[in-house]
Amino acid sequence: MSVGFIGAGQLAHALVRGFTAAGVIATHRITASSPDTDLPTVQGLRKLGVNFTTSNKETVSQSDILFLAVKPHIIPFVLDEIGPDIEDRHLIVSCAAGVTIGSIEKKLQQYRPNPKVMRCMTNTPVVVREGATVYATGTHAEVEDGRLLEQLMGSVGYCTEVEEDLIDAVTGLSGSGPAYAFTAVDALADGGVKMGLPRRLAIHLGAQAMLGAAKMLLDSDQHPGQLKDNVCSPGGATIHALHVMESGGFRSLLINAVEASCVRTKELQFLADQEKISPAAIKKTTLDQVMQQPGVTAGAVGVRSQGISMFSSNPRTKKK
Amino acid sequence: MYPYHSQITHGCCQVSEEGFHHSLSGDQFQGFPSSLSVVCSQRRHIIRMSVGFIGAGQLAHALVKGFTAAGVIATHRITASSPDSELPTVSGLRKMGVNLTISNKETVNKSDVLFLAVKPHIIPFVLDEIGPDIEDRHLIVSCAAGVTISSIEKKLLQYRPFPKVMRCMTNTPVVVREGATVYATGTYAQVEDSQLLEQLMSSVGFCTEVEEDLIDAVTGLSGSGPAYAFTALDALADGGVKMGLPRRLAVRLGAQALLGAAKMLLDSEQHPGQLKDNVCSPGGATIHALHVMESGGFRSLLINAVEASCIRTRELQYLADQERISPAAIKKTTLDQVLQQPGVTVSGGANGNSRSGLSLFNNRGGPSIKKKN
Numbered sequence: 001m002s003v004g005f006i007g008a009g010q011l012a013h014a015l016v017r018g019f020t021a022a023g024v025i026a027t028h029r030i031t032a033s034s035p036d037t038d039l040p041t042v043q044g045l046r047k048l049g050v051n052f053t054t055s056n057k058e059t060v061s062q063s064d065i066l067f068l069a070v071k072p073h074i075i076p077f078v079l080d081e082i083g084p085d086i087e088d089r090h091l092i093v094s095c096a097a098g099v100t101i102g103s104i105e106k107k108l109q110q111y112r113p114n115p116k117v118m119r120c121m122t123n124t125p126v127v128v129r130e131g132a133t134v135y136a137t138g139t140h141a142e143v144e145d146g147r148l149l150e151q152l153m154g155s156v157g158y159c160t161e162v163e164e165d166l167i168d169a170v171t172g173l174s175g176s177g178p179a180y181a182f183t184a185v186d187a188l189a190d191g192g193v194k195m196g197l198p199r200r201l202a203i204h205l206g207a208q209a210m211l212g213a214a215k216m217l218l219d220s221d222q223h224p225g226q227l228k229d230n231v232c233s234p235g236g237a238t239i240h241a242l243h244v245m246e247s248g249g250f251r252s253l254l255i256n257a258v259e260a261s262c263v264r265t266k267e268l269q270f271l272a273d274q275e276k277i278s279p280a281a282i283k284k285t286t287l288d289q290v291m292q293q294p295g296v297t298a299g300a301v302g303v304r305s306q307g308i309s310m311f312s313s314n315p316r317t318k319k320k
Numbered sequence: 321m322y323p324y325h326s327q328i329t330h331g332c333c334q335v336s337e338e339g340f341h342h343s344l345s346g347d348q349f350q351g352f353p354s355s356l357s358v359v360c361s362q363r364r365h366i367i368r369m370s371v372g373f374i375g376a377g378q379l380a381h382a383l384v385k386g387f388t389a390a391g392v393i394a395t396h397r398i399t400a401s402s403p404d405s406e407l408p409t410v411s412g413l414r415k416m417g418v419n420l421t422i423s424n425k426e427t428v429n430k431s432d433v434l435f436l437a438v439k440p441h442i443i444p445f446v447l448d449e450i451g452p453d454i455e456d457r458h459l460i461v462s463c464a465a466g467v468t469i470s471s472i473e474k475k476l477l478q479y480r481p482f483p484k485v486m487r488c489m490t491n492t493p494v495v496v497r498e499g500a501t502v503y504a505t506g507t508y509a510q511v512e513d514s515q516l517l518e519q520l521m522s523s524v525g526f527c528t529e530v531e532e533d534l535i536d537a538v539t540g541l542s543g544s545g546p547a548y549a550f551t552a553l554d555a556l557a558d559g560g561v562k563m564g565l566p567r568r569l570a571v572r573l574g575a576q577a578l579l580g581a582a583k584m585l586l587d588s589e590q591h592p593g594q595l596k597d598n599v600c601s602p603g604g605a606t607i608h609a610l611h612v613m614e615s616g617g618f619r620s621l622l623i624n625a626v627e628a629s630c631i632r633t634r635e636l637q638y639l640a641d642q643e644r645i646s647p648a649a650i651k652k653t654t655l656d657q658v659l660q661q662p663g664v665t666v667s668g669g670a671n672g673n674s675r676s677g678l679s680l681f682n683n684r685g686g687p688s689i690k691k692k693n
Contacts, residue, residue, distance in 0.1 A: 010598055071601060097605055124599055125580025128587050132576040158576045162569070169563035170573060173556060176606035177577025178584065182596035183610065184552065185585055187619035188541060189592070191626025195537035201530070203585070203592065205538060208500040208526045209545025211582035212493025216546065217553055217575040219496050224557070224571065228550035230378055231492055233439060237465055237636065238544035241629035242551060245621050251555035253616040258559025261609035268605065 001029070001148070004063025006056050006078055007070035008034035010124065011095055013041035015067065016048055018126040018156035025152070033059040035289040054289060060085045065148070068094040068104075072268045073281055075099050076107060081290060083111035091145050092117045093135075097171050098269030101138040101164055114140040118149055121170045122157075124178055131157030132174035136164035168269070172262030180257055185210060369397070369516070372431025374424050374446055375438035376402035378492065379463055381409035383435065384418055386494040386524035393520070401427040403654045428453040433516065436462040436472075440636045441649055443467050444475060451479035459513050460485045461503075465539050466637030469506040469532055482508040486517055489538045490525075492546055499525030500542035504532035536637070540630030548625055549578065 003025055005012035012032050019025050027049035033056045034042065046052050053059060060066060060082045070078055075096050086092070086108060092115060094104055101119045108115035117138035125131050133153040137146050146161060153159040162170065185206045192202030217224055232239040371393055373380035380400050387393050395417035401424045402410065414420050421427060428434060428450045438446055443464050454460070454476060460483065462472055469487045476483035485506035493499045501521040505514050514529060521527035530538065553574050560570030585592055600607040 010601075071604075123577060123580065125577070125584050128580065128583045130576065130580035130583045132573050132580065134573075157580060158572065160569070166565055166569075169560055169565045171605055172563055172609065173560040173565065173570060174573035174577040176599070176609050177556065177574060178581035179596050179599040179606045179610055180552075180556070180613065181578045181581035182585065182592045182599070183613065183619065184548075184622060185582070186592040186596070187622035188545065188548070188626060190619065191623040192537055192541040194623060195540055195627060195630040197534055197537045197541065201528070201534075202541060204526065205500050205502075205542035206545065207582045207585040208498065209491060209493070209542040210549050210578055211586065212491065212496065212498035212500065212525060213546035213549035214553070214575045214579035214582065215496045215498045216493050217550065217571070218579065224550045224554040228547050228554070231544070231547040231550070233378075236439075237539055237629040237632040238547045240632040241540065241544050241625040242547055244624045244628045245548065245551065248617060248621040248624065250618070250621045251551065251558065253613050253618045253621075254552055254555035255559040255562060256612040256616065257609040258556060259563060260612045261605040262563040264605040264608040 001025070001064045002062055003030050003065045003067065003152075004059040005030070005032040005067045005069050006059060006082070007068065007074075008032040008036075008042050008045055008052065009039055009069065010041060011122070012067070012069040013044050014124045014127040015069070015122070015156070016045060016050055018129050018131065019152065020048060022129055022155035024155035031059045031062045035286045056082050056290075057085050060090070064089050065091045065093060065152070068092065068096060068099075070096065072096040072099050073271055075104070077282065079104065079107040083108055086112055086115060088112075090116065091141065091148070093149060094119050095122060097121065097175065098168065098265045098267070098271075100269060100273065101136060103273050105138055105140070116141040116145055118145060119164060119167060120149065120153065121167050121175050122153065123175050126153075126156040129156045131159075132177070133157060133159040134162040134167060134170045134174075135159070136162060136167060168262050168265040169258075171265045172258040172260070175265075176257070176261040180254065181210060369393075369432040370430055371398050371433045371435065371520075372427040373398070373400040373435045373437045374427055374450070375436065375442075376400040376404075376410050376413055376420065377407055377437065378409060379490070380435070380437040381412050382492045382495040382499075383437070383490070383524070384413060384416055386497050386499065387520065388416060390497055390523035392523040399427045399430045424450050425453050428458070432457050433459045433461060433520070436460065436464055436467075438464065440464040440467050441639055443472070445650065447472060447475040451476055454480055454483060456480075456482075458484065459509065459516070461517060462487050463490060465489065465543065466536065466633045466635070466639075468637060468641065469504060471641050473506055473508075484509045484513055486513060487532060487535060488517065488521065489535050489543050490521065491543050494521075494524040497524045499527075500538075500545070501525060501527040502530040502535060502538045502542075503527070504530060504535060536630050536633040537626075539633045540626040540628070543633075544625070544629040548622065553578065 005016070016030055016032070020027055028051070031051040031053065032045050033053045035054055037054060042052060051062065056078060068075060068078060075094065092104065092108070094117070099119070101117050104117050105115055108117065118135055118141050119138070120133055120135035122131050122133040131153070135146070135149055135153070150159050150161070185203065188206035189199060189202040192205065193199055216227060220227065232242065373383070384398055384400070388395055396419070399419040399421065400413050401421045403422050405422060410420060419430065424446060436443060436446065443462065460472065460476070462485065467487070469485050472485050473483055476485065486503055486509050487506070488501055488503035490499050490501040499521070503514070503517055503521070518527050518529070553571065556574035557567060557570040560573065561567055584595060588595065600610065
């Protein structure tokens, strides 16, 4: 099968690196597109041997599975652009935080009756094949589509199906989770350096301790609290450290973080559920580049309040 | 970055009688520290020596699990001892095929490499007990937080002229072979001794030599680090559950996210801040989350934690540098069991004198033992 990425940013780059390291698909079967060729990740993708293009329509025609790897507010714009080119074989997998299957199906149903849509939330450690991915299956996607996606995403980490209404919470937890971890290791390394360690060693020890602990938890049936207890010898150094963490409300900060990310995801969903994109949210140069693609014109009358929709001159298009 | 994990597979693996000479091709070892650590890909037990653990608690258990999973030593070559056979870890060790005994002296006799895996304040007590039994072949590796090499050497010098001592600080993820270990080499230990220790500890995770005066800081960071991570994971799962996830899924996703991020960091040359930036799309969910964390002083709490653990370690070092153990710190039943060992008696404050501590007094022949009372 061929895999395509609409969007050539961090997520597309991380997924391609992971898939190729896993050997689950050959790079020449991967296409990625973006109107912005200056992105640093574009070079990386080219180096990996991916077919890169500025035309999203070209990605669609070259692919069977289509990952939508653009920012949430761009999704409606992209769907209008590629809608007419979707065929029966296409499986659309949206990776955009907060964008519902319902909103995608609604858009695509303007172009064909039974669009196969799935929604997933993954994270950047797919790049080292230790990602965390969940997915939900759309109305017209089949069991085989779920299996195919799970096979792809399972090659780069943990993958499981969930009810769609859990995906925003997953975004807050494992979608954003790596950023919490990077921040934590940075701080732990600062602690190590304060107490006399050289920086490189401090970072390595902090990251290794975190990796080891996470692996212990994944490999164990025990509660994290039990594992914590096992490390705290009576009167020892560790329980002293834990006390100062608890005194500062450490746990609460992490609950707050998961909540804040989830809440923001739901806000983004609201924005994405708008069927139009505010003209302020897209660069004129990007818009121009997209307009250069054959078959696309802008029905952008009264742009200021209404937002931009793409109007494709494909005869099958019906716009309300 | 330091080499992530000294696991190399290569075809030619000549194991000599001494246990660990391998023929190597130079280009396989770019970036590795000069003391080499190699694990045979065929999982042959390349350590022909016997390993003993004084103490049969969490640390001994974790190390044995890791070593056996790594295939670096056969369980019948491992002995562990503790006067307390009720410890939950004791049955775990037995199940793994380790020779268990209540006699520390027996462990010494059966072993070449001796890990001291007891609590810091017990160390002087144990050293007095086993001191007379130490032979030239023995390599003593202390894992006790805060106990200095020189305090151990000082004790053992009462019994023999050149005790080979090393000190290491490891952590419990050795049990899944993702430990973080540092070690320092004592006055009389040789290069081969460090190579041997590094070989053992590298089979269960990252291992590197450091100056001894860094070990307390390492204790605060990677020694205690797993506890910080377990606490964080518990809290992250709470956050997931608050937002609607089932608990098991929340725990799984949180642990996977931390594991993946740590692996990215270890595999990357980039600064953790750069990796964090890469995950924060403009106006997105993640940067919103980071803001609330920073507002609460998240980073500072972790610096505080490393500092608190390191400082407590230094306090423990002070206690351990005492040459005696307070009688209040040891159970009468444990003391009695130890005293049942042939040749061992106790001197000092067992008579209710709380000022002086206990020392063991060995009445075997050999270098004269003088105890201060």
